[in-house]
Amino acid sequence: MTNMEHFKELLKNKGLKMTTQRGIILEVLSECPNQHLTAEDIYELVRKKQPEIGIATVYRTLQLLSELELIDTLDLDDGFVRYELAGTDGSGHHHHHLICMSCGKVLEFEEDLLENLEEKIELTTGFKIYNHKVKMYGYCKDCKEKL
Amino acid sequence: MTNMEHFKELLKNKGLKMTTQRGIILEVLSECPNQHLTAEDIYELVRKKQPEIGIATVYRTLQLLSELELIDTLDLDDGFVRYELAGTDGSGHHHHHLICMSCGKVLEFEEDLLENLEEKIELTTGFKIYNHKVKMYGYCKDCKEKL
DNA sequence: GTTTATGCAAATATTTTGCAACGTT
DNA sequence: AACGTTGCAAAATATTTGCATAAAC
Numbered sequence: 001m002t003n004m005e006h007f008k009e010l011l012k013n014k015g016l017k018m019t020t021q022r023g024i025i026l027e028v029l030s031e032c033p034n035q036h037l038t039a040e041d042i043y044e045l046v047r048k049k050q051p052e053i054g055i056a057t058v059y060r061t062l063q064l065l066s067e068l069e070l071i072d073t074l075d076l077d078d079g080f081v082r083y084e085l086a087g088t089d090g091s092g093h094h095h096h097h098l099i100c101m102s103c104g105k106v107l108e109f110e111e112d113l114l115e116n117l118e119e120k121i122e123l124t125t126g127f128k129i130y131n132h133k134v135k136m137y138g139y140c141k142d143c144k145e146k147l
Numbered sequence: 148m149t150n151m152e153h154f155k156e157l158l159k160n161k162g163l164k165m166t167t168q169r170g171i172i173l174e175v176l177s178e179c180p181n182q183h184l185t186a187e188d189i190y191e192l193v194r195k196k197q198p199e200i201g202i203a204t205v206y207r208t209l210q211l212l213s214e215l216e217l218i219d220t221l222d223l224d225d226g227f228v229r230y231e232l233a234g235t236d237g238s239g240h241h242h243h244h245l246i247c248m249s250c251g252k253v254l255e256f257e258e259d260l261l262e263n264l265e266e267k268i269e270l271t272t273g274f275k276i277y278n279h280k281v282k283m284y285g286y287c288k289d290c291k292e293k294l
Numbered sequence: 295g296t297t298t299a300t301g302c303a304a305a306t307a308t309t310t311t312g313c314a315a316c317g318t319t
Numbered sequence: 320a321a322c323g324t325t326g327c328a329a330a331a332t333a334t335t336t337g338c339a340t341a342a343a344c
Contacts, residue, residue, distance in 0.1 A: 015323085016323070017317080017318050019317075019324065020317090021324080022324090038308095039309080052325090052326075053325085053326080054328095055309090056310075056325080056327080060310090060324085060325090073224065075224075080308080081308085098274045098276075111267075111268070113260075113264045113267060117258060120258070121245065121256060125245065125254065125288070127254065128285045128291045129284070130248065130284050130285040130286070131283075132282060133281070133284075135279060136276045137278045139275045139277070140273070141272070141274065164297085164298055164299065166299060168299080169299090199301075200301080202301095203303095203335075204301070206333095206335070226308090228333085
C-alpha cells in the first residue's frame with residue numbers, strides 16, 4: 001500500500017476527509033526523501049502546486065500526519081521543527097541521524113543493533129519501548145579529513 | 148573538580164567573567180539532577196535567590212553553558228528547550244531518556260551498548276562520532292501494567 | 295580603567311487559533 | 320445537508336537583540 005492509500009484509509013477510519021491540500025503535502029514529502037524540511041520549506045514547495053494554500057493548513061496537516069505516524073519530526077537544535085516521511089523502508093524501523101558538527105550535513109542510518117539495546121533496557125527498567133530517536137553528532141568523512 | 152570550578156576555569160580561558168548570575172544559574176541546575184527544566188523553570192528558581200535577574204540573562208547563560216558543554220539540551224517535542232547538567236557521573240558518557248507516552252514521565256538511562264553501535268557506524272560510514280542523544284518512547288512500568 | 299555582563303524593553307520568529315467561507319462525504 | 324477543512328489575519332509563545340548602566344577583572 002502506498003503512503004497515500006494508507007493516509008486515505010487512516011482518515012476514513014477517523015471520520016476525517018481527504019482534501020487536495022492534504023494530498024499535496026504528503027506528495028511533497030514523498031518527493032523529498034532523506035531531506036529534513038521545515039514547515040516553511042514545505043509551504044514553499046506546496047505553493048508551487050497549490051499557490052492559494054495557507055501556512056496554517058501546512059502546520060495543521062503536518063500535525064495530523066505526525067499523529068497518524070506517517071511522518072517523523074526531527075530537531076536539529078536550530079529552532080525549526082523538521083519533518084520527514086516515517087519508515088521509508090516499510091520495515092517499521094525508523095531511521096536515525098548522523099549530524100556533522102563541521103558542515104552541518106545530516107546523514108541517515110538504519111541500525112538493528114538498537115534492538116539489543118531496547119531489549120536490555122526493557123529487562124532492566126521494565127519500560128516497554130515502542131520507538132526511538134537517535135542523533136549522533138560528529139564529523140563526516142570529508143570534514144574529518146580536512147581537520 | 149566541581150562543576151563550578153570547571154565553569155570558572157573555562158570562563159577565564161575565554162576571557163569571560165564570572166558573575167553572581169552565572170554562578171546561581173549553574174548552582175540551580177546542580178540542585179536539580181535528573182530534571183528537565185525549561186528556561187522559564189530555571190528563571191523562576193533563580194529568582195528565588197536573585198529576584199532582579201532578567202530572563203535574557205538566563206537564556207544567555209544557558210547558551211554559554213551549552214557551548215562550554217557543561218549542560219545538555221533536551222527536546223521533548225512540546226515547544227520548550229529543556230536543560231540539564233551534562234555528564235553527571237564524570238565518565239564523559241551522556242545519559243539518555245526514556246519517555247513514557249502515557250504519563251509523560253521521563254527516566255534516565257546510561258548505556259554502554261551504544262559504543263558498539265558507534266564503532267560500527269564509524270566503520271560503515273566514515274563518520275567520526277563525538278556524542279549522541281537517544282530518546283526511547285514507550286510505556287513505563289506503572290503505565291504498562293494499567294493498560 | 296577597560297571590557298564584559300546585565301536588565302529592560304522591544305523585536306523576531308515560529309507556531310497556533312478564531313472564524314466565516316468552502317469542499318467533501 | 321451535515322460536518323470537517325481551509326485561508327486569512329490576529330494572537331500566542333519562545334527566544335533574541337539593542338542599548339544604557341553596572342559589575343568584574
